Amino acid sequence: MRKPTTAELIALKGAELALSELLGLYAVRVRQAGVIREISESLATAGLTTLPDFSTCPSLARVRLVPVAATTTVEPEEDPAVPADPLPPGALPQRLLLGDLPSAVGGLQCVPRGAVLSQATYLMRHEGYNQIPVVSNMTELHGVVTWKSIALMYENGWDLTLENAMQQESLPVFDSREDLFSCLPMLVDHGYVLVRGQDGRISGIVTYQEIVRRFQNTARPFFLLGEIESLLRRWLGARLDAEAVRAVQATNRKQEHRTGKVEDLMFGDYVLLLDGAQRKTALAQRADANWNALGRPGLDRDQFVHHLQRVQTVRNRIAHFDDKPLPPEDMRDLTSFARQLRECVR
Secondary structure, eight states: OOOOOHHHHHHTTTOEEEHHHHHHHTTOOSOOHHHHHHHHHHHHHTTEEEESOTTTSOTTOEEEEEEGGGGOOOOOOOOTTSOOOSSOTTOSOSOOBGGGSHHHHSOOOOBOTTOOHHHHHHHHHHHTOSEEEEEETTTEEEEEEEHHHHHHHHHHTOOSOHHHHEEOSSOOEEETTSBHHHHHHHHHHHSEEEEEOTTSSEEEEEEHHHHHHHIIIIIHHHHHHHHHHHHHHHHHHHHSOHHHHHHHHTTTSOGGGOOOOGGGOOHHHHHHHHOTTSSOHHHHHHHHHHHHHTTOTTSOHHHHHHHHHHHHHHHHHTSSOOSSOOOHHHHHHHHHHHHHHHHHHO
16 A cells, blocks of 8 residues: 655645545555555545545545545534444445456456467466457457367367467457446356456456355355344344333434334444443443343353454454455354354244
């Protein structure tokens, strides 16, 4: 990560940028927690912030760099013991574009049109590729050599040339700004899609195998977190009354938003409902009563609350669709906590 100078940022005051352009100033693509902190501090040093907030706006949004004073408003006083929910509504990505995948913009191995067939097949074997494009200057796509197209060449008895070995029609090529899910049918049919960057050059390739790996590494935690939150709401909602929920909502909600409904709680509120060691005495005492109401005397409360807090931390880390998979210990925490909750709810 690099940082623009304060003078460079001040020169951009009032400018409107795509979110990707703002991140590009810092040579990053993904809004991880550390990245958000560094950018916020850098902007603050220059006396700037963004409208809307760059840390939570949709990935395709545009932001304006404005003086900090322009966004100063009087906020209701909050209890310092109550952490703000770092995953507010709208923080999750609205769309996943092809260009959000590292392999779609990370470059790829190609061969020129005048190459011999053995050059292509050697690269395919050596690199473990199932396909390799044939291009000129990374802009003109002539075809794609695949093991299937090579087999077809042999079956038809054609001369063993690069021209005869490549597929040239109905090639799966998409712009990097294309929605990923709209490309999936073509990806399933071909096993890959080629990606063009905004400059018209072939910028990468996305394979079926990569989508499967990404789904496992990135989407599975989302589903586990969704299941955990659903199970918590079912369990707590069936055991705790509306007054217990309102007591927590009173710490960070306006009067009209204190619904007494578990489904209106933020994830951090679940911790406040059950944590007897929190600093605010009144909430800690209520948490004791709430825990007893759950009717699980054999369940170790300290460990349960600790794991609930760990899940909250993991949840905050994946607020943005990062290409890095969760560490194995985080996946174990999510999986084991979901299993624990299933036993509590049944």
